Amino acid sequence: MVDPARRFRGVFSAFPFPPEEGTARLRNAALFVVLFGLAAYAAADTQVSVSALVQGFPYMGRLFVAFFSPDFTDIARYAPALVETIQMAVAGTLIGSLLALGYAFLAARNFVSRRGTLWATRGFMNLVRTIPDLLFAALFVAVFGIGALSGILALVFFSFGIVAKLTSETIEAADMGPAEALYAAGATPTVTAAYAVLPQILPQYLSYVLYVFEINVRVSTVLGLVGAGGIGVPLKAALNLLQYDRASAILLLVFVAVLLIEWTSQYLRRRLTEGGPPAVSSRPLGVLRRFRAPLAFFVVAAALTWSFLGIDLNTKGFSVGLRMAGRIFSGIFHPEWSYVPELLVALWESVEIAYLGTLLAAVLALPFGFWAARNVVPAPLAAGTKVFLSAVRTFPELMLAIIFMVGVGPGAYAGILAIGVHSVGMLAKLYGEAVEAMDMGPAEALRAAGANELGVFRWAIFPQVLPEFLSYAIYRFEINMRAATVVGVVGAGGIGAPLLFALQSHAWPRVGIILLGIVLLVSLTDALSGAVRRRLI
Amino acid sequence: MGTPSSREPLVVFDRVRKVYPTGAVGLDDVSVAIYPGEFVAIVGLSGAGKTTFLRAVNRLIEISSGEIFFAGRSVTRATPAELRRMRRDIGMVFQNFNLVKRLTVLQNVLAGRVGYHPTWRVLLGLFPKEDVAIAMKALERVQLADKAYVRADQLSGGQQQRIAVARALAQEPRLILADEPVASLDPVTAEVIMDDLRRINRELGITVLVNLHFVDLARRYADRILGLRAGKVVFDGPVSQATDEVFEFIYGRPLTREDMRTGEVAARG
Numbered sequence: 088m089v090d091p092a093r094r095f096r097g098v099f100s101a102f103p104f105p106p107e108e109g110t111a112r113l114r115n116a117a118l119f120v121v122l123f124g125l126a127a128y129a130a131a132d133t134q135v136s137v138s139a140l141v142q143g144f145p146y147m148g149r150l151f152v153a154f155f156s157p158d159f160t161d162i163a164r165y166a167p168a169l170v171e172t173i174q175m176a177v178a179g180t181l182i183g184s185l186l187a188l189g190y191a192f193l194a195a196r197n198f199v200s201r202r203g204t205l206w207a208t209r210g211f212m213n214l215v216r217t218i219p220d221l222l223f224a225a226l227f228v229a230v231f232g233i234g235a236l237s238g239i240l241a242l243v244f245f246s247f248g249i250v251a252k253l254t255s256e257t258i259e260a261a262d263m264g265p266a267e268a269l270y271a272a273g274a275t276p277t278v279t280a281a282y283a284v285l286p287q288i289l290p291q292y293l294s295y296v297l298y299v300f301e302i303n304v305r306v307s308t309v310l311g312l313v314g315a316g317g318i319g320v321p322l323k324a325a326l327n328l329l330q331y332d333r334a335s336a337i338l339l340l341v342f343v344a345v346l347l348i349e350w351t352s353q354y355l356r357r358r359l360t361e362g363g364p365p366a367v368s369s370r371p372l373g374v375l376r377r378f379r380a381p382l383a384f385f386v387v388a389a390a391l392t393w394s395f396l397g398i399d400l401n402t403k404g405f406s407v408g409l410r411m412a413g414r415i416f417s418g419i420f421h422p423e424w425s426y427v428p429e430l431l432v433a434l435w436e437s438v439e440i441a442y443l444g445t446l447l448a449a450v451l452a453l454p455f456g457f458w459a460a461r462n463v464v465p466a467p468l469a470a471g472t473k474v475f476l477s478a479v480r481t482f483p484e485l486m487l488a489i490i491f492m493v494g495v496g497p498g499a500y501a502g503i504l505a506i507g508v509h510s511v512g513m514l515a516k517l518y519g520e521a522v523e524a525m526d527m528g529p530a531e532a533l534r535a536a537g538a539n540e541l542g543v544f545r546w547a548i549f550p551q552v553l554p555e556f557l558s559y560a561i562y563r564f565e566i567n568m569r570a571a572t573v574v575g576v577v578g579a580g581g582i583g584a585p586l587l588f589a590l591q592s593h594a595w596p597r598v599g600i601i602l603l604g605i606v607l608l609v610s611l612t613d614a615l616s617g618a619v620r621r622r623l624i
Numbered sequence: 625m626g627t628p629s630s631r632e633p634l635v636v637f638d639r640v641r642k643v644y645p646t647g648a649v650g651l652d653d654v655s656v657a658i659y660p661g662e663f664v665a666i667v668g669l670s671g672a673g674k675t676t677f678l679r680a681v682n683r684l685i686e687i688s689s690g691e692i693f694f695a696g697r698s699v700t701r702a703t704p705a706e707l708r709r710m711r712r713d714i715g716m717v718f719q720n721f722n723l724v725k726r727l728t729v730l731q732n733v734l735a736g737r738v739g740y741h742p743t744w745r746v747l748l749g750l751f752p753k754e755d756v757a758i759a760m761k762a763l764e765r766v767q768l769a770d771k772a773y774v775r776a777d778q779l780s781g782g783q784q785q786r787i788a789v790a791r792a793l794a795q796e797p798r799l800i801l802a803d804e805p806v807a808s809l810d811p812v813t814a815e816v817i818m819d820d821l822r823r824i825n826r827e828l829g830i831t832v833l834v835n836l837h838f839v840d841l842a843r844r845y846a847d848r849i850l851g852l853r854a855g856k857v858v859f860d861g862p863v864s865q866a867t868d869e870v871f872e873f874i875y876g877r878p879l880t881r882e883d884m885r886t887g888e889v890a891a892r893g
Contacts, residue, residue, distance in 0.1 A: 532722035536712065536716070542739075546735045
């Protein structure tokens with residue numbers, strides 16, 4: 088045996104690592120320096136300054152005071168807009184999800200064997216997923232004009248992308264035994280899909296639909312900020328007129344509606360995925376069960392009909408829109424290449440916003456994540472933190488961007504703060520869940536060895552959760568990259584503003600090159616982040 | 625080892641009671657003294673209070689009444705800082721090993737040294753060279769020095785438990801508490817762990833208090849048997865006196881195959 092002490096001479100003598108790991112540690116240190124160097128550069132570039140934020144506090148404070156004294160006098164007037172918002176979410180979710188169900192089979196490896204077909208179907212699906220919901224909305228507003236139709240179409244595409252992707256993954260994981268039996272009996276692929284695979288994936292599919300519906304309810308409240316209908320329209324009007332007390336009343340209304348819908352949906356999802364106890368087999372319900380399929384059809388049809396009631400579809404706009412869409416397509420296929428240098432500058436600003444926003448959130452989420460974990464803090468504190476975090480999540484980035492712009496002025500800094508604060512809601516919740524799933528044994532062992540609370544944290548808790556924390560933060564960066572292309576729409580920096588101007592001035596070749604840039608940037612981010620996360624855990 | 629009465633006891637339980645919030649009685653008026661260098665097995669059915677007894681020693685469990693002393697000082701009335709200082713001198717081995725699986729073996733063993741250093745050093749992970757030497761020596765004692773830089777989750781259950789023993793050793797403790805250390809291991813591995821504990825006891829003079837469910841292991845390794853039933857000490861004596869009848873008295877029923885690690889009931893006599 089080599090004298091252990093002798094193995095630890097030199098630079099790394101104090102570290103519990105063998106000398107041959109020195110290079111790995113150097114590499115880690117270098118990576119750390121690069122990441123923080125980049126953060127410092129980006130912070131300087133986007134004029135991040137604590138003093139600006141502090142100086143902005145009085146202005147935001149006035150806004151907050153107004154927010155905490157909501158003016159409910161006109162609240163009944165907003166009811167139609169709220170209903171329209173929910174109608175948009177229902178219509179967008181249902182249409183998008185129904186399209187996605189059929190499409191998912193075309194994108195599943197166990198149903199389509201032709202490489203070329205798969206490449207095309209999956210390619211389209213992934214392309215749809217790279218474009219953020221609000222960009223779809225801005226695009227459709229440019230094509231079909233201001234109104235709910237644009238909002239619905241945006242949600243259709245957005246829902247389609249998510250549901251198709253998740254469902255095709257579920258189909259690929261399905262048991263193909265029953266399908267083989269049907270094929271052996273001479274069934275066509277369509278019949279096989281309907282009778283052998285659909286029953287298997289249905290609960291998950293419905294759960295995805297509800298999940299997307301929850302997202303869509305949140306999203307549809309901000310679609311109005313780009314003119315795509317719903318409660319966002321009066322909200323934007325109130326904000327533009329600096330009537331923060333009214334804006335606050337609207338936000339509270341939205342908050343309550345979103346929470347109610349979310350609780351219902353999450354309850355249903357739990358029932359779906361856990362299988363749950365079969366519905367009470369009393370006789371009337373038994374009858375209901377027998378007519379389940381026609382009943383479901385009727386419910387979906389009724390929901391769709393209701394969601395289109397009172398929405399001005401404006402068919403004239405539709406025919407004009409189709410002509411517009413043709414021009415957009417020709418613009419996309421004839422992009423304005425000379426715009427590339429400016430495009431790169433704006434895209435880079437979006438990258439900086441996403442990066443700094445994620446970094447801010449990853450740091451802020453640390454304490455909140457631990458405060459949200461039942462196994463490290465008292466149960467009431469954990470429950471309270473969880474409620475607080477879900478309240479933070481209901482503030483969309485765009486809303487926060489508008490609020491922060493009051494404090495620090497328009498520009499990338501407001502976007503960074505908005506994305507950072509909004510992301511804390513989700514990131515801290517995931518952190519908390521990772522902490523709750525952790526093995527508490529090592530913590531007890533460290534305590535028994537005489538470690539204080541910080542020692543327990545450093546040597547028993549931190550090493551267990553660090554990879555998960557990093558993985559979630561990187562995943563959040565993917566989401567924030569999309570958000571960072573959008574916050575510019577309200578003036579909070581990045582590529583959003585140039586895109587909005589190009590759309591409003593009908594400069595389609597420029598819209599084309601910007602969309603191309605966004606799609607490439609988001610795809611690149613996804614690929615990179617996926618590769619890093621696979622290596623982490 | 626000298627006669628117990630001639631030496632200062634290392635651990636003293638003075639009329640200790642533990643009643644859980646549910647009303648369950650963990651320890652019922654327990655008064656016991658453990659002497660330096662002893663290898664004591666605590667036996668009894670599950671729920672008899674074995675785990676409560678062990679965890680009361682280093683105050684992982686707060687007792688309801690009575691007082692516990694370690695090396696002449698009150699554990700029960702110790703301040704948090706004093707308690708940490710005492711815990712540093714008491715190593716503990718758990719049924720589920722309680723290693724951080726994503727850290728290396730050496731890092732896990734070094735974690736046993738955290739009680740010796742100021743917080744900033746612990747947070748930065750700056751363990752002095754002597755600590756690394758102590759940790760390596762502890763690993764050598766369980767014959768796993770060659771695994772020092774392997775991640776803990778790469779090892780078998782038995783190897784992980786030996787790492788946990790090395791972590792306890794790295795504390796340079798006066799006492800090692802082992803809570804069902806072999807309950808999740810196969811019979812052969814169980815003996816390796818018990819052999820390690822016995823060697824530590826004999827060669828380093830570290831007192832060992834171990835909870836055991838199995839009659840044959842308790843008989844083979846311990847000097848002294850402490851029998852618990854419903855929170856009461858119903859037997860306390862040298863292993864030579866712990867006959868099958870005594871075990872049946874402690875367990876309150878005839879011995880079965882399940883009471884033996886090897887699965888065989890020893891011949892009576």
